[in-house]
Amino acid sequence: VQLQASGGGLVEAGGSLRLSCAASGFAASLYVLAWFRQAPGKEREFVALIGRSGGLTDYADSEKGRYTISRDNAKNTVYLQTSSLKPEDTAVYYCAAHYSNGNYYRTAERMNYWGKGTQVTVSS
Numbered sequence: 001v002q003l004q005a006s007g008g009g010l011v012e013a014g015g016s017l018r019l020s021c022a023a024s025g026f027a028a029s030l031y032v033l034a035w036f037r038q039a040p041g042k043e044r045e046f047v048a049l050i051g052r053s054g055g056l057t058d059y060a061d062s063e064k065g066r067y068t069i070s071r072d073n074a075k076n077t078v079y080l081q082t083s084s085l086k087p088e089d090t091a092v093y094y095c096a097a098h099y100s101n102g103n104y105y106r107t108a109e110r111m112n113y114w115g116k117g118t119q120v121t122v123s124s
Helices: none
Strands: 002-006 010-013 017-024 029-037 045-050 055-057 067-072 077-080 091-100 118-122
Touching: 002 091, 010 045, 017 029, 017 091, 017 118, 029 067, 029 077, 045 077, 055 067
Parallel strands: 010 118
Antiparallel strands: 002 017, 017 077, 029 045, 029 091, 045 055, 067 077, 091 118
């Protein structure tokens, strides 16, 4: 099982990045896919999730309107398009997955699989 995140980097405030996460080793189409992030000295926090077919999305309040999550089940890949980035968005961004029978969860404890993360740094 692997979740390989990529697309992070250094960007100026107001800029954007597109993060990708490729899933392998499990039937990703049966899983809710999510993004979390963790800033230095802070707990890991929920960013966004997307349902199995892509029809359901959910975002943390601070990301609504700035981030867009999407998925391509043919490629077993989930994306996070970020925009209007702020220095406080600086964090390691992790993708995660939990098996779903129609339910979906925002909490890290509910995730079955985790990727290693990709660093996003926003300069002021």
